[in-house]
Amino acid sequence: MNSDDLRRALDEEGGDIPDPNAVRRTVLDALHSDSTRLATSAAPHPAAVGTKHRRLYPYLAAASIAMVAIGATYVISTAATPDTTLGSSPTAHPPVLSSGSSAGASTDPTPSATGSSTDPVPVSVAAPVTFLPTCGDVFEVADHQDNGLTVTASRSPEQAHTLLEVTLTNPTEDRIKGVDGWTLYALDDDDVVIGIGSMKLAAEFLDLAPGEQTTVERVVGRIVDCISKGSYLQADRVRLAYWQTVSAPGPEVAEGAAAVSTP
Amino acid sequence: MDFEQFLEAEMPGLVRFSRILTGDRQDAHDVLADALIKTGKNWEGVGAVADPPAYVRRIVVNTYLADRRKAVRRRTTPVAAVSSAVATPDFSGQIDNRDLLHQSLKQLAPQQRAVVVLRYYQDLDDAAIAAVVGTSVSTVRSNISRALTHLRVSPHLTGTERLT
Numbered sequence: 001m002n003s004d005d006l007r008r009a010l011d012e013e014g015g016d017i018p019d020p021n022a023v024r025r026t027v028l029d030a031l032h033s034d035s036t037r038l039a040t041s042a043a044p045h046p047a048a049v050g051t052k053h054r055r056l057y058p059y060l061a062a063a064s065i066a067m068v069a070i071g072a073t074y075v076i077s078t079a080a081t082p083d084t085t086l087g088s089s090p091t092a093h094p095p096v097l098s099s100g101s102s103a104g105a106s107t108d109p110t111p112s113a114t115g116s117s118t119d120p121v122p123v124s125v126a127a128p129v130t131f132l133p134t135c136g137d138v139f140e141v142a143d144h145q146d147n148g149l150t151v152t153a154s155r156s157p158e159q160a161h162t163l164l165e166v167t168l169t170n171p172t173e174d175r176i177k178g179v180d181g182w183t184l185y186a187l188d189d190d191d192v193v194i195g196i197g198s199m200k201l202a203a204e205f206l207d208l209a210p211g212e213q214t215t216v217e218r219v220v221g222r223i224v225d226c227i228s229k230g231s232y233l234q235a236d237r238v239r240l241a242y243w244q245t246v247s248a249p250g251p252e253v254a255e256g257a258a259a260v261s262t263p
Numbered sequence: 264m265d266f267e268q269f270l271e272a273e274m275p276g277l278v279r280f281s282r283i284l285t286g287d288r289q290d291a292h293d294v295l296a297d298a299l300i301k302t303g304k305n306w307e308g309v310g311a312v313a314d315p316p317a318y319v320r321r322i323v324v325n326t327y328l329a330d331r332r333k334a335v336r337r338r339t340t341p342v343a344a345v346s347s348a349v350a351t352p353d354f355s356g357q358i359d360n361r362d363l364l365h366q367s368l369k370q371l372a373p374q375q376r377a378v379v380v381l382r383y384y385q386d387l388d389d390a391a392i393a394a395v396v397g398t399s400v401s402t403v404r405s406n407i408s409r410a411l412t413h414l415r416v417s418p419h420l421t422g423t424e425r426l427t
Contacts, residue, residue: 003383006414009364010283010384017282018292020274026292027270027299 264315266306270299273316281323284380286369294330298323320385321395324377328396367414375410378403 264272281295282288302309302319312318371379374396381392389407393400 005364006379007383009368010380013283013286013365013368016288017278018288018295020278023278023292023296023299024270024274026296027303028267030296030300031266031303 264310266303266310269306269310269315273319276316277319277323280320280380280384281327283384284324284327284377286376290327290330294327295323297330298326301326324381324395325397328373328377364414371410371413374398375406375413378406379410379414382407 277295277299278291281298282291285291285294298319301322309315309318309322368376368379377396378392381387381395387395389400389403393403396403398406
């Protein structure tokens with residue numbers, strides 16, 4: 001073998017290339033979404049949530065079928081005591097999400113409260129929404145509180161799995177607002193949680209240093225990126241669940257879970 | 264030239280470069296898209312440099328290396344996959360060099376693959392490669408040497424390709 005062989009081999013590897021138009025669309029969509037988000041973030045509108053999920057409708061049917069097939073039952077309950085004081089954040093207690101076939105996977109995030117509670121406003125929660133996140137998906141946010149983000153991970157005493165919770169806390173001014181909580185866990189063929197790594201890895205997974213704050217977009221982007229590439233999670237499937245609560249009335253609020261096949 | 268015009272003009276070459284660099288079609292898409300999103304967000308600066316395509320290729324390489332570093336750190340390779348990747352006996356002698364070369368290319372470490380691609384596909388010299396990957400020239404030479412050893416390509420090539 002000589003250098004010509006090597007050049008030829010490299011050249012041959014360039015034969016099966018990705019679709020340039022698909023790459024171009026991915027790039028322009030991402031850039032457009034970024035600019036749209038920046039442009040609209042100053043004047044949020046609840047309808048944006050509905051818009052987001054309409055984009056996901058094509059995925060919903062397939063994911064719903066998958067969910068039914070595996071017999072997973074999600075019970076989502078929520079309670080919130082929003083603070084209606086101008087400029088302060090509501091005290092949201094994200095709903096408990098449980099799966100009948102994923103014992104020990106329920107979450108109990110405890111977002112910090114800021115301000116005092118007055119005149120609670122009922123939180124309306126729509127039926128669970130399922131979706132299949134893919135690399136490049138852009139997740140808009142619905143709630144516009146000034147929140148930071150903390151990431152915690154804990155081990156279930158019943159199972160040797162790590163539950164990653166991403167919870168919005170620590171109000172700061174420059175943070176993306178909206179999503180109350182995320183849960184991510186890997187499942188095996190029998191829908192049993194098999195873990196996503198250690199606590200240290202959980203922070204590393206999101207490219208976060210302990211105590212570091214980040215944005216919802218960054219977290220979601222990282223999760224979706226890793227799921228779609230399957231570079232970190234080696235489970236048969238990955239379930240990404242998130243929930244949102246808002247103090248404003250409207251049916252657009254969504255909770256969801258997704259069963260995703262890793263490559 | 265605005266960013267979209269740049270994409271229109273350079274996308275074919277960049278897609279191919281990314282594919283060869285990553286060795287995987289999907290990774291090529293992801294790495295290139297990530298790199299171009301970064302580029303698009305900073306187009307005013309990138310578009311003003313002397314050679315935007317070269318600069319973007321540099322972003323692609325860095326995105327690939329950063330991505331692979333994280334992936335390697337997090338990857339839990341199944342035992343079966345390790346076995347199949349490492350144990351490739353050729354008892355029959357029927358595997359030709361080309362197949363072996365392709366197989367070996369896939370096994371190169373990301374840094375080594377990057378320098379090999381930059382040297383043998385982009386025809387860059389050691390100094391230029393060092394500038395792209397952000398390492399010293401000696402590290403580049405070391406990586407190339409190890410890569411070639413792995414690829415079973417003689418490091419004592421002819422003419423200017425001879426390693427020093």
